[in-house]
Amino acid sequence: MEGKNQSVVSEFVFLPLTNSWDIQLLLFVFSSTLYVVSMTGNSLIVFTVASDPHLHSPMYFLLANLSFIDLGVSSVISPKMIYDLLRKHKVITFRGCITQIFFIHFIGGVEMVLLIAMAFDRYVAICKPLHYLTIMSPKMCILFSVASWVVGLMHSLIQLAFVINLPFCGPNVLDSFYCDFPGFIKLAYVEAHKLKLLVFVNSGFISVGSFFILIISYIVIIFTVHKPSSSGSSKALSTLSAHVTVVVLAFGPVMFIYTWPSSFIHLDKFLSIFDAVVTPFLDPVIYTFRNQEMKMAMMRVFKQIMVYRQIIKHLHTDHS
C-alpha cells in the first residue's frame, strides 16, 4: 500500500485499543464471556416466546423480535473484535469494512423501529386498554415487524450510497476496533466535510429523533398511570422502567458517537465497546429479571429440557 499515493486501499488496519497486553487479555475474557451470555440469553428469549402459548401477545412478540435483532447486534462487531484482540496485526478488508457498516446501520435501524413499536404497544396497553386487542392486532404486529426491516434496510442503503464510491488512496489506519462512518470518512481522499455532515446528520438525527419520540411517549404513559382515575399499577411502572432503561442503553452511546465533536475519541471507543458488547447482554437481563411471566415461562422451558434429557437418557440405557 505504500509508495505510490494513487494505489487503492484494499484493507484497513485497526489500532489496538490499548498497548497493554494484560488489558487486551482482560478485554478478551470480558467480551467473549458477555458475547456467549448474550447470545444464549437472547436465543432463550426467542425460543421461550415462540414455544410458550402464554406469551403469544404483541408485547412478547415484539420482545422476541428485539432479542432476535440483539443476536445480530452482538454478532456484527464482537466476534471480529474478540478475534482481533489476540492478533498483533489487526486488519479488515475493504469489503469487510463496508459489510460491517452496512449491518451496523441496518440492525440499528431495525432496532429503533422495534423500540418505538414497543413503546406504542405499552402506550395502547396502558392508555387505551379497552382497545388494546383491536389496535395491536396480529396484523399490526406483523406490520411493525416488516416496517422495522424495511426502515433498517432503507436507512443503511441510503447511508452506504454516499460512501460506496469514495476514493481511498492514502492512509488506511482506523483508530477504532470496527468500521463505521466517523473513522471511515476521515480516511477518504476527498474534501469530506459536506459528506460527513450528511452522514452525521442522517444517523445523528435519526437516533436523537427516535430517542425523543420514545422518551416523550414514556412520559405521556407515566402521567397516565399516575392519574388517580386510572387503574395504573406498580406493575405497569416497573415494565415501563425496564423499557426506559433499554432505550437509554440503546440510544445513549449511539447519540454520543454520532453527534459529539470527535475530540472525545477515547470516550467514543469506550462507548462503542459498551454498545457492541454490553447492551445486547443487558436487554434480556433487564426484561426477564423484572418480568414474572417471562421468568415462569423460562422455568417451564428448563423443565421441558430436563424432561427431554431424561427421555434421551432412558433411550440410551434401553439401547445398551
Ligand SMILES: *[C@@H]1O[C@H](CO)[C@@H](O)[C@H](O)[C@H]1NC(C)=O
Ligand atoms: C416478530 O414479530 C412477528 C409479528 O408478531 C412474529 O410473527 C414473529 O414470530 C416475531 N419474530 C420472532 C423472531 O420472534
